[in-house]
Amino acid sequence: MKxxxxxxxxxxxxxxxxxxxxxxxxxxxxxxxxxxxxxxxxDDDIYVKVRPTDVPVYVEMGACECGIVGKDVLWESDRECYxxxxxGFGHCRLVLAAPRDSAIARGQWPQSxxxxxxxxxxxxxxxxxxxxxxxxxxxxxxxxxxxxxxxxDCVLDxxxxxxxxxxxxxxxxxxxxxxxxRLIANHAALKTRNDAVGGLATALRRAAAVRMxxxxx
Amino acid sequence: xRGPDALPxxxxxxxxxxxxxDHLVGPxxxxxxxxxxxxETFESWGFGFMVTxxxxxxxxxxxxxxxxxxxxxFRFMDSDGELLALVGERTVSVARVVATxxxxxxxxxxxxxxxxxxxxxxxxxxxxxxxxxxxxELLGAxxxxxxxxxxxxxxxxxxxxxxxxxxxxxxxxDFIPGLLDSAGLEGGARDEVLAALARRDLVxxxxxxxxxxxxxxxRRLLLAFPTLRGGRExxxxxxxxxxxxxxxxxxxxxxxLWDLIDAHAITDRVQLDLGAVRDWDYxxxxxxxxxxxxxxxxxxxxxxxxTLLSRFGSPLPATxxxxxxxxxxxxxxxxxxxxxxxxxxxISWDEHGYTEALALARAARERSLVCACDLLEGGxxxxxxxxSGRLSAPQGGTEYPTLDSAVSALASHQQ
Numbered sequence: 001m002k003x004x005x006x007x008x009x010x011x012x013x014x015x016x017x018x019x020x021x022x023x024x025x026x027x028x029x030x031x032x033x034x035x036x037x038x039x040x041x042x043d044d045d046i047y048v049k050v051r052p053t054d055v056p057v058y059v060e061m062g063a064c065e066c067g068i069v070g071k072d073v074l075w076e077s078d079r080e081c082y083x084x085x086x087x088g089f090g091h092c093r094l095v096l097a098a099p100r101d102s103a104i105a106r107g108q109w110p111q112s113x114x115x116x117x118x119x120x121x122x123x124x125x126x127x128x129x130x131x132x133x134x135x136x137x138x139x140x141x142x143x144x145x146x147x148x149x150x151x152x153d154c155v156l157d158x159x160x161x162x163x164x165x166x167x168x169x170x171x172x173x174x175x176x177x178x179x180x181x182r183l184i185a186n187h188a189a190l191k192t193r194n195d196a197v198g199g200l201a202t203a204l205r206r207a208a209a210v211r212m213x214x215x216x217x
Numbered sequence: 218x219r220g221p222d223a224l225p226x227x228x229x230x231x232x233x234x235x236x237x238x239d240h241l242v243g244p245x246x247x248x249x250x251x252x253x254x255x256x257e258t259f260e261s262w263g264f265g266f267m268v269t270x271x272x273x274x275x276x277x278x279x280x281x282x283x284x285x286x287x288x289x290x291f292r293f294m295d296s297d298g299e300l301l302a303l304v305g306e307r308t309v310s311v312a313r314v315v316a317t318x319x320x321x322x323x324x325x326x327x328x329x330x331x332x333x334x335x336x337x338x339x340x341x342x343x344x345x346x347x348x349x350x351x352x353x354e355l356l357g358a359x360x361x362x363x364x365x366x367x368x369x370x371x372x373x374x375x376x377x378x379x380x381x382x383x384x385x386x387x388x389x390x391d392f393i394p395g396l397l398d399s400a401g402l403e404g405g406a407r408d409e410v411l412a413a414l415a416r417r418d419l420v421x422x423x424x425x426x427x428x429x430x431x432x433x434x435x436r437r438l439l440l441a442f443p444t445l446r447g448g449r450e451x452x453x454x455x456x457x458x459x460x461x462x463x464x465x466x467x468x469x470x471x472x473x474l475w476d477l478i479d480a481h482a483i484t485d486r487v488q489l490d491l492g493a494v495r496d497w498d499y500x501x502x503x504x505x506x507x508x509x510x511x512x513x514x515x516x517x518x519x520x521x522x523x524t525l526l527s528r529f530g531s532p533l534p535a536t537x538x539x540x541x542x543x544x545x546x547x548x549x550x551x552x553x554x555x556x557x558x559x560x561x562x563x564i565s566w567d568e569h570g571y572t573e574a575l576a577l578a579r580a581a582r583e584r585s586l587v588c589a590c591d592l593l594e595g596g597x598x599x600x601x602x603x604x605s606g607r608l609s610a611p612q613g614g615t616e617y618p619t620l621d622s623a624v625s626a627l628a629s630h631q632q
Contacts, residue, residue, distance in 0.1 A: 062513015083418040191386050206252045
């Protein structure tokens, strides 16, 4: 076996992942190319585009040696992978948000709460620290609708800019976590392909540090 | 075309529990042969084969394994109300036996086992709920020669089983905790780093260390974690700039262990891995994992666990390992290293030829051929016995004058 198989997340992180791979000198990949092909060969490596939640699955099972995925996905995944590097892009926060006119938005936390979320495991961890009577309702999209329709009292969801929340008249009540893109690796691959996996980690970490320094400057 | 509407209203599993698999004829046989190869190797190194129950009291298991493993047990209650569980691993059972029935020795005691283990894995995760483990335990020996023997035996068993391209990673369970302690990391910060390492979250390790007063050399060593691997030379690199007796002792033990592994002539398959992350509550000394370039999972793992037996009232040093038969078998199937069973030869016969056909089958089996006689007359086998007792290839082909020549003809079919 020569090259690495690397899982990239489809969606909002794909462009950032391709950018970082390019600036790290690892691969020149055009994100648009993944609209036509699900897997792209580059030098000896193979890049596959999969759903973000599937990245840890491919990596844990050894179908890919490495993957790039948001920390928010790892919060929800029980897949055992090595998390090698914070890649410094794809910033977003996991926040508890409630309708502007609700009691909780005014800082009065009720005894019991119905929370709609795409992040049930994170929700359980977040509320475990607070002795509250919480019913978690797992949805797969458009959680902002849940308070409007009376399905839930509030939502626990990812936000990058806060615009979608504001547009739906939701205000942030608490921050449950902050997420960025991460490089993950298969357990055995880290041991048996240490040069290749370690080399990729070093290159991406260095490129991410350069970008963060540029961003700060 | 049958559309999605044609899905039955509920899953029909035809009587098999979800998450379990049937091993059908060919793969079941090669899996058993692989297990046999492991056990035969263990026995040839003087490890006595023993069998422990599939079920243990929950208390027994809880004395040995941590919370995460306990929560993945299949549990139930017997008629007396005792909580029982299907075993999720078998070292604890062996430890229980040794601490109770074999506590008088003679030591060192070499034991091996093979059997199913069960884990209540989530459905549809692609993970096995039932898998086969074969392992060895070497009890009552403190010296590193015992650890080296286990590493060499694990490698030997895998190779005898036909598992290719193996790589053994040897680490030390006390190196990282000792490093943290001698660096003055205490309480919450220490636990945070160890927990992050256990989760294999190196990003969290880095941020946890950033908030500590740790010396640069030690911080660099911990952050270089995934790359702290190689031959004996990495021990010198690691030792420079390292304070504290505990991590230094771990490094000295690894150096001695490396020389012993060298004496077993397997250093070409072994790497030292100072960043090895293992269960720190369970392991007390050298640990190892076996990988293959052909599998994304560890094929085997082991290490020294000197405190386990004291939990059963008989303090005894112990070291051992387990091989994951199904993972090994999977990787061999993927690489085409599994050889199928030989085809079953068929002996057909005409009226009155049955007795002769059975005699031919007996003679063939004596030569280790795999054959079966037709149950009804008039078939068309690899060798046919006519009504007059004549032996021939099917459909009046080549005639075989003697039983021996017919057996030889069968043998050529089976090759």
